[in-house]
Amino acid sequence: MSAPALTSVAIAGAGLIGTSIGLALRRSGVRVHLSDASPEVARRAAELGAGTLEPPAGPVDLFVAAAPPYAVADVLSDAIAARVARTYTDVAGVKAAPLREVAARHPGTTALVGGHPMAGRERSGPGAAQADLFEGRPWVVTPLPGSGAEDVGRVEELAGRCGATAVRMGPEAHDRAVALVSHAPHLLAALVACRLAGGEEAAVAVAGTGVRDITRVAGSDPAPWVSLLGANARPVAEVLQALRADLDVALESLDALAADPGDQRAAERMRTLLAAGVTGRERLPGRHGGRPETLAVVPVVVPDRPGELARLLAFIGEAGVNVEDLGLEHSLGQPAGLALVSVRPEAAERLGEVLAAGGWSVHA
Amino acid sequence: MSAPALTSVAIAGAGLIGTSIGLALRRSGVRVHLSDASPEVARRAAELGAGTLEPPAGPVDLFVAAAPPYAVADVLSDAIAARVARTYTDVAGVKAAPLREVAARHPGTTALVGGHPMAGRERSGPGAAQADLFEGRPWVVTPLPGSGAEDVGRVEELAGRCGATAVRMGPEAHDRAVALVSHAPHLLAALVACRLAGGEEAAVAVAGTGVRDITRVAGSDPAPWVSLLGANARPVAEVLQALRADLDVALESLDALAADPGDQRAAERMRTLLAAGVTGRERLPGRHGGRPETLAVVPVVVPDRPGELARLLAFIGEAGVNVEDLGLEHSLGQPAGLALVSVRPEAAERLGEVLAAGGWSVHA
Numbered sequence: 001m002s003a004p005a006l007t008s009v010a011i012a013g014a015g016l017i018g019t020s021i022g023l024a025l026r027r028s029g030v031r032v033h034l035s036d037a038s039p040e041v042a043r044r045a046a047e048l049g050a051g052t053l054e055p056p057a058g059p060v061d062l063f064v065a066a067a068p069p070y071a072v073a074d075v076l077s078d079a080i081a082a083r084v085a086r087t088y089t090d091v092a093g094v095k096a097a098p099l100r101e102v103a104a105r106h107p108g109t110t111a112l113v114g115g116h117p118m119a120g121r122e123r124s125g126p127g128a129a130q131a132d133l134f135e136g137r138p139w140v141v142t143p144l145p146g147s148g149a150e151d152v153g154r155v156e157e158l159a160g161r162c163g164a165t166a167v168r169m170g171p172e173a174h175d176r177a178v179a180l181v182s183h184a185p186h187l188l189a190a191l192v193a194c195r196l197a198g199g200e201e202a203a204v205a206v207a208g209t210g211v212r213d214i215t216r217v218a219g220s221d222p223a224p225w226v227s228l229l230g231a232n233a234r235p236v237a238e239v240l241q242a243l244r245a246d247l248d249v250a251l252e253s254l255d256a257l258a259a260d261p262g263d264q265r266a267a268e269r270m271r272t273l274l275a276a277g278v279t280g281r282e283r284l285p286g287r288h289g290g291r292p293e294t295l296a297v298v299p300v301v302v303p304d305r306p307g308e309l310a311r312l313l314a315f316i317g318e319a320g321v322n323v324e325d326l327g328l329e330h331s332l333g334q335p336a337g338l339a340l341v342s343v344r345p346e347a348a349e350r351l352g353e354v355l356a357a358g359g360w361s362v363h364a
Numbered sequence: 365m366s367a368p369a370l371t372s373v374a375i376a377g378a379g380l381i382g383t384s385i386g387l388a389l390r391r392s393g394v395r396v397h398l399s400d401a402s403p404e405v406a407r408r409a410a411e412l413g414a415g416t417l418e419p420p421a422g423p424v425d426l427f428v429a430a431a432p433p434y435a436v437a438d439v440l441s442d443a444i445a446a447r448v449a450r451t452y453t454d455v456a457g458v459k460a461a462p463l464r465e466v467a468a469r470h471p472g473t474t475a476l477v478g479g480h481p482m483a484g485r486e487r488s489g490p491g492a493a494q495a496d497l498f499e500g501r502p503w504v505v506t507p508l509p510g511s512g513a514e515d516v517g518r519v520e521e522l523a524g525r526c527g528a529t530a531v532r533m534g535p536e537a538h539d540r541a542v543a544l545v546s547h548a549p550h551l552l553a554a555l556v557a558c559r560l561a562g563g564e565e566a567a568v569a570v571a572g573t574g575v576r577d578i579t580r581v582a583g584s585d586p587a588p589w590v591s592l593l594g595a596n597a598r599p600v601a602e603v604l605q606a607l608r609a610d611l612d613v614a615l616e617s618l619d620a621l622a623a624d625p626g627d628q629r630a631a632e633r634m635r636t637l638l639a640a641g642v643t644g645r646e647r648l649p650g651r652h653g654g655r656p657e658t659l660a661v662v663p664v665v666v667p668d669r670p671g672e673l674a675r676l677l678a679f680i681g682e683a684g685v686n687v688e689d690l691g692l693e694h695s696l697g698q699p700a701g702l703a704l705v706s707v708r709p710e711a712a713e714r715l716g717e718v719l720a721a722g723g724w725s726v727h728a
Contacts, residue, residue: 070625097625118570130727132665138570169566177567185556185575190641191610192549195603197644202533203541204647206482206502211549212648213577219645222638226631233622239559240615244608246555251604258597261434261461267590274586277554280561281583283568284576301496307681309690314678317671326673326690363494 006030006157008060010084012075013037014045017091017117018066019129022050024162027131033060045126059083062154064115065090068224069231073101080106087151089115089158093178094231095142095171103144113155114142114171116178117164132163139164142171179235183228184243186217187236193218209327246273295324296348298341299363300355312339312360319354321347338363370394370521372424374448376439378409381455381481382430383493386414388526391495397424409490423447426518428479429454432588433595437465444470451515453479453522457542458595459506459535467508477519478506478535480542481528496527503528506535543599547592548607550581551600557582573691610637659688660712662705663727664719676703676724683718685711702727 009025011018014036022032022045032051036042046053063085065075069092076088080102088111092098095114102112119137139159143152152168159166169177193215196204229236250273256266302308316323325342343351355362373389375382378400386396386409396415400406410417427449429439433456440452444466452475456462459478466476483501503523507516516532523530533541557579560568593600614637620630666672680687689706707715719726 118572132725133727135665140570167566167570173564173566177564177570180559180563180567181571181575184559185578187614187638188552188556189574189578190638191607191614192552193641193644194610194637195544195548195607195644196647197640199544199644199647200537200541202531202537203544205649206504206531206541207545207648208482210553210581211545213580214549214553215641215645215648216577217574218638218641220642222635222642225638226635229618229634230621230625230631233618233625237615237618237622240611240618242562243555243559244611244615246558247604247608247611250551250555251601251608254593254597254601254604257594258601261594261597267594270593271586271590273558274551274554274582274589276561277557277579277582278584278586280557280559280563281579283560283563284571284579285569301499307678309687310674310677310679310681313674314671315674317674323673361496363496 006061006154006161008033008056009062009064009158010035010056010060010079011051011064011066012079013066014042014050014126015066016120016124016126016128016133018064019045019048019050019126020131020133021064021066021091021117021158021162023048023129023131024134025158026051028161030161031060041126045129048126048129050126050129056084060085061087062158063088064158065092068092069094069098069227073098073105076102076112077105080109080111086111087148087154088112089155091115091117092231093228095140095174097231099142099144099171103146108146110146110148111151112144113147113151114144114174115155115159116140116142116174117159117162119164134159135163137164138167140174140177141166141168142174143168144171175232176235176238179232179239183225183232183236184239186220186225187229187240188243189215190218249273295342296345298343298348298351298355300339300341301361301363302339309339312341315355315358315360316341316351319351321351321354370425370518370525372397372420373426373428373522374399374420374424374443375415375428375430376400376443377428377430378406378414378490379430380484380488380490380492380497382428383409383412383414383490384495384497385428385430385455385481385522385526387412387493387495388498389522390415392525394525395424405490409493412490412493414490414493420448424449425451426522427452428522429456432456433458433462433591437462437469440466440476441469444473444475450475451512451518452476453519455479455481456595457592459504459538461595463506463508463535467510472510474510474512475515476508477511477515478508478538479519479523480504480506480538481523481526483528498523499527501528502531504538504541505530505532506538507532508535539596540599540602543596543603547596547600548603550584550589551593551604552607553579554582613637659706660709662707662712662715662719664703664705665725665727666703673703676705676719679719679722679724680705680715683715685715685718 008031010033012035014034025032033056034051063079065072067075072090072092099114117134117139119134141155156166253266253270256263327340352362372395374397376399389396397420398415427443429436431439436454436456463478481498481503483498505519520530617630617634620627691704716726
């Protein structure tokens, strides 16, 4: 059963996410009514073309609470009480507790369906918004047991009109999922980075790309992460408790190996942990969100001056090879870098030959 | 005091590192004598041009033990006993214990200086070797208290002839450094990846770029890492014990926040940890191995077909802007990706304007 097409949407909260949704919906011809606790923020979003500040004359098809986790239950409850829409959703990064609170305040409602577009930016506010913020991203849709099919359909249509891929999940399953793939890894990356804060200067100076990748997310502003981790505390703690048990196994193995480098049982326990890590890593989705595909990496030396990387990629493009992923390795006091060009395995050999023939230094 | 120029080097071990050193030295005209426990491996390296299999007629300038950590002490000791060279070094990833063992077997020797070229590849063996493997990488040189100045100079010359940057450090300081910036982070990345191994399918499917970056190194072959972690067990355990203490603080904070989401003291403890992570992250060297520089990231939408990324980078090159770093964001079921173009901050605004004027969709 498909929901009726969305014609009118009210968005409460004109920050990055609310304004970006408004821009995407306006682009597809939906009437959008914007509001924000700050009249200045709301006016800025309206000026950007994300919707009108006029309140709707009657109930809209869909109300979107674009508020942070700690505020979203109140915003949704007030809107349901005022009967402003046929269906109600939100965009918060934590789902179970806020939705449970709203459902408790409005028992029997079928019009409530949670949502979480998994996209964001380092910048915030309406000025950072963009109509294509959600293009190609998952938008988790979390119905409650009593949610109506039409209501779920409206929220999935919202995701689709924003260019996202709707993924249906229960609220608790969503919270466990983001704890596992986002919140707990973020915290661990921060703990690795904490160690660097107190490290010797000479030690930190020889750091390579591995630890740079591991700690990249640890450079983020702490404030929104404190809020997310707090709102999803129980599922995050469960992931970290399990990780702590593995860490204790690793520490026991290291203690045993420090006492006796030939301790084969300790080495085997360590190998088992690392092998489980390989298995887990292989489960992550590849570039297109499907099953991971094994890509071949072709490393090419690139002189560090404007246009050289472009010249390399133009060369690859002319050879008709698609670059699936690209990394740059970082050099220490040297004028050349290494481009790690990922291509489909069947294209790797020919690419290596073509590049070498074209005068590029390939680390074959 | 500078050492006499290297004219002859013996390399014991013709794997990836030994053969790459041979190739680099041959390129600069040094006479290289290769050997390996496997005659087949040695012959392959010699065929690649990494040196001759003829044993030297008399002592060479420098002997390089290109053996793994567990074998390196024996290889160095035997060579010193046979007086095959003026100076002796190695390339193992752990320094204190093997060098201590050799020094104990040859008390009073001044000819021993440890080394660790911080470069590698996913592949191994002589076939994966390349003369420029060490270009722009740090090569940690670890003298012992009694090492002669000429001997240290010969090892630093080896690093320089391989295109690496020699960095002098004591053996214990080296081991603490690699524990901090490589071994412990690698193990933590593996532990995060271990959690994914047991995660629900739907959860793993919504994973984004953050956890992909954090766990990238966890995809490596476990065997050499088990060996490295075992050989450097005490320094790695010290980093992990400190990390475990921070993890316990995080777990206590999460427990408190699960019980009372309004617990401000728990939230503040969490914020303090994340802020220390930001500080640690900022200490990592930037692209050129100097102090980290803050780069501006310009995100640009790139259609996923051959040549589009090249067209983008050619466009940027024509604008005279140097790309300092480049990332690709991964999309889920969508035909477009996002290129994250890092440039010096002063170039970002103009680049955004130039790209937009050229028809590129910039996430400004």
